[in-house]
Amino acid sequence: MIIAALLAITLGAALIAALVRDIRRATLALWIAGLGVGGVYLTIGAEMLAVIQWVVATLAAISFVFFAGMFGEYGFERQFFDRKRAVFYGLGVIAGVAFSGVIWLAAGETGPLDLEIPRSGNDLVAVGSFLTERHLLSLEILGITLLMALLGGGVLARPEARREGDAEK
Amino acid sequence: MIMTVAGIIGGLGLVCIISRRTLLGILIGLQLLAIGAALVLVLAGVASGARVDGQVFGFLIVLSGLAQLAGGYALAVRFFYLKSKNDMEELRSLNR
Numbered sequence: 001m002i003i004a005a006l007l008a009i010t011l012g013a014a015l016i017a018a019l020v021r022d023i024r025r026a027t028l029a030l031w032i033a034g035l036g037v038g039g040v041y042l043t044i045g046a047e048m049l050a051v052i053q054w055v056v057a058t059l060a061a062i063s064f065v066f067f068a069g070m071f072g073e074y075g076f077e078r079q080f081f082d083r084k085r086a087v088f089y090g091l092g093v094i095a096g097v098a099f100s101g102v103i104w105l106a107a108g109e110t111g112p113l114d115l116e117i118p119r120s121g122n123d124l125v126a127v128g129s130f131l132t133e134r135h136l137l138s139l140e141i142l143g144i145t146l147l148m149a150l151l152g153g154g155v156l157a158r159p160e161a162r163r164e165g166d167a168e169k
Numbered sequence: 170m171i172m173t174v175a176g177i178i179g180g181l182g183l184v185c186i187i188s189r190r191t192l193l194g195i196l197i198g199l200q201l202l203a204i205g206a207a208l209v210l211v212l213a214g215v216a217s218g219a220r221v222d223g224q225v226f227g228f229l230i231v232l233s234g235l236a237q238l239a240g241g242y243a244l245a246v247r248f249f250y251l252k253s254k255n256d257m258e259e260l261r262s263l264n265r
Contacts, residue, residue: 010178026197103179
C-alpha cells in the first residue's frame with residue numbers, strides 16, 4: 001500500500017516534470033519524483049540507495065532552481081508545442097513508449113517481485129562488501145568519471161581570456 | 170506492475186529529452202531517465218534474487234547522474250556566458 005502510494009506520487013511528479021513548460025515547476029516536480037523513488041528504495045530495504053537518491057535529487061533540484069533563476073526568462077521555453085517540431089514530439093513519444101514496452105515485456109520474464117525486507121536485516125553490509133570486493137573497478141571508474149566531469153566543467157565554464165590582439169581590433 | 174511504472178518514468182525522461190528545447194529541460198529528462206533506469210535495475214535485482222547486485226548497479230547509475238549534471242551545467246554556463254541564450258537549437262559551437 002505504501003509502495004503503491006509512493007509510486008503514484010513519483011509517477012505523477014515525473015509526468016509533471018516531463019510535460020510542464022515552466023522549468024522551475026518542472027524542477028520541483030523532479031525533486032518530488034526523486035524523493036518518492038527514494039521512499040520506494042527505503043520501503044524495499046535499500047537504505048543506502050534511498051539516502052543517496054535523496055541527496056542527489058535535492059542537490060539537482062537546488063542547482064536547477066539556481067540556474068533557472070540565473071537564466072531568467074531563458075528558464076522558460078518560449079513555446080513548448082511547436083508544429084515545426086512535431087516530428088521530434090512524435091519521436092519522443094515513440095521512444096518513451098518503446099522504452100516502457102521493453103521494460104514491461106522484460107518484467108514478465110523475471111520472477112515474482114518479493115518486496116519484503118529480508119529477515120537478516122538490511123543489505124548495507126552486503127552492499128558495501130560487494131561494492132569493494134567485486135566491483136572495485138566500477139567504483140574506480142565512477143570516481144574518475146566524476147573527477148573528469150568536475151575538471152571538464154571547470155574548464156568549460158571558465159571566463160574567456162581576452163588576447164592582446166582582440167583589444168587592438 | 171511496479172517495474173512497468175519504473176519503465177514509464179524512464180520513458181517520460183526520453184520524451185522530455187527529445188521534445189524539450191532548452192538545456193535545463195534536457196537535463197531534467199536525463200535525471201528522469203536515470204531515476205527510471207536505476208529503479209528498474211533495483212527491482213530486477215529483487216525479482217531475480219540478486220538484491221545486492223541490483224542495488225550496486227542502481228548506486229552506480231544514480232551517482233553517474235551527477236557527472237551529467239556537472240557537465241550539463243558547465244555547458245549551460247559557457248553557452249549563456251557567450252551568447253546569453255539557453256536554446257539548444259542555437260548551440261552549434263562553443264566559440265563566440
